Structures are given as C-alpha cells and as structure tokens.
Amino acid sequence: MRFVRTAVPVILMVSLCLDSCGARRSADLFCGACRALVDELDWEISRVDPTKVIETGSYFLDEDGNPVATTIPYARSELFLIELLEGVCGHMKEYGEYTDPDTHRHSYVRVLTRDGVRTDPPHTQFTEDITxxxxxxxxxxxxxxxxxxxxxxxxxxxxxxDRLCSKRTDLCDHPLHTHHDEL
Structure with a gap:
C-alpha cells in the first residue's frame, strides 16, 4: 500500500512533464513555422523586380471627376502577397529541425539551400515527418x-x-536568438 501512495505522485509528475514537453514542442513548432514563413516571404519578395508596379484604384476623384489611381510595388501588393501565402509553405520541405543541445528547444533551419544543395547542420534532423x-x-x-x-x-x-512572430501573434515566447537567413 505504501508503494501505491508514493508511485501516484511520481506517475502524476511524469505525466505532467510529458504534457509540458509536448506543449513546448508544439509551441516550438509554431514559432519555427512562423519564422520560416517570414524568411520565405522575404526571399520571394526580394526576387521580384523592384521596378515592377501595379495600379490600384481609388474612390477619390481628381478635379475633372476621374478616379485617381495609384501605383504600388508589385511585390508589396495584396494580389502578389496572397499568391505567395497560398504556396510558400511548400518550401518547408527544405527545412530541418534543430535541437539545441543545452536547452533541448527546437527551431527550424534550412537544410536545402535555394539551389538544392543539402547541408547537414549539427544537431539537425531532416525527415519527412518533420517537414x-x-x-x-x-x-x-x-x-x-x-x-x-x-x-x-x-x-x-x-x-x-520578432514583431510578427513574437509580439503580434505571440507564437514565439522568446526573442529571436537564432539566425535563419539564407544558407
């Protein structure tokens, strides 16, 4: 009977730790996905010709009664950004999961360079399940x-x-310490 009394708190503590570890892993996953998504959007935007513009309509009229149109960079247009958001997550197949050896926190790093060369960063797993x-x-x-x-x-x-993934969405509970820029 004494064994049962001491085993229950130990089992409860182990169970709570496993739940906490799973929650931490999920939080790291969504934080990493947000940061990788930002990196991919930045990359795709940087590839667009900066002189390419799109005309946007307006409800304002000039002195002759004609609608006033403005131009904005195509890479910053809602049309282009929505198209990017619809397809950019396909690039996640190029990322691996890095496990910090000290904190055991997970982050996601590019394992395939933009030209398809595979790198093998230390402490990083690259599996179909992870991607x-x-x-x-x-x-x-x-x-x-x-x-x-x-x-x-x-x-x-x-x-x-940091502004989007940490402050606005609260997906990342810690400031950006790792640098996920282009390999």
Whole structure:
C-alpha cells in the first residue's frame, strides 16, 4: 500500500512533464513555422523586380471627376502577397529541425539551400515527418494570420520575425536568438 501512495505522485509528475514537453514542442513548432514563413516571404519578395508596379484604384476623384489611381510595388501588393501565402509553405520541405543541445528547444533551419544543395547542420534532423509537421503548421498560420502577414509585408519593415512572430501573434515566447537567413 505504501508503494501505491508514493508511485501516484511520481506517475502524476511524469505525466505532467510529458504534457509540458509536448506543449513546448508544439509551441516550438509554431514559432519555427512562423519564422520560416517570414524568411520565405522575404526571399520571394526580394526576387521580384523592384521596378515592377501595379495600379490600384481609388474612390477619390481628381478635379475633372476621374478616379485617381495609384501605383504600388508589385511585390508589396495584396494580389502578389496572397499568391505567395497560398504556396510558400511548400518550401518547408527544405527545412530541418534543430535541437539545441543545452536547452533541448527546437527551431527550424534550412537544410536545402535555394539551389538544392543539402547541408547537414549539427544537431539537425531532416525527415519527412518533420517537414510534414512544419508544412502543416505553416499552412495553419498562413490561414489563421493572413491579415497580419498581409499587413506586415505590404510595407517594407525591419525585424518582422520578432514583431510578427513574437509580439503580434505571440507564437514565439522568446526573442529571436537564432539566425535563419539564407544558407
């Protein structure tokens, strides 16, 4: 009977730890998906010819009664950004899961360079299961936070990863310590 009394608290503590570890892993997944999504959007936007513009209509009229049209960079247009959000999560198949050896926190790093060369960063796993989970998390975020992504990327701004993934959406509970730029 004494064994049962001491075993129950130990089992409860182990169970709570496993739940907490699973929650931490899920939080790391969504934080990593957000940061990778921002990296991919930045990359795709940077590839568009900066002189390419799109004309947007307006409800304002000039002195002759004609609608006033304005031009904006195509790469920052809602049309282009929505198209990007619909397909950018496919790039998650190029990311691996890095496990910090000290904290055991997970982040996601590009394992395939933009020209298809595979790198093998230390402490990084690159499996179909990992890339599939990351892609699903990315798609969920792109859908759930579409307005926020459009708002941030319709204008050039700095430090989008922290501003969007940490402050606006609260997906990342810690400031950006790892650098996920192009390999």
């Amino acid at each position: 599939s989970r990351l892609k699903q998390a990315c798609e969920k975020l792109a859908e759930e936070y579409e307005e926020e992504f459009l708002e941030f990327f319709s204008h050039e701004s700095s430090n989008v990863k």
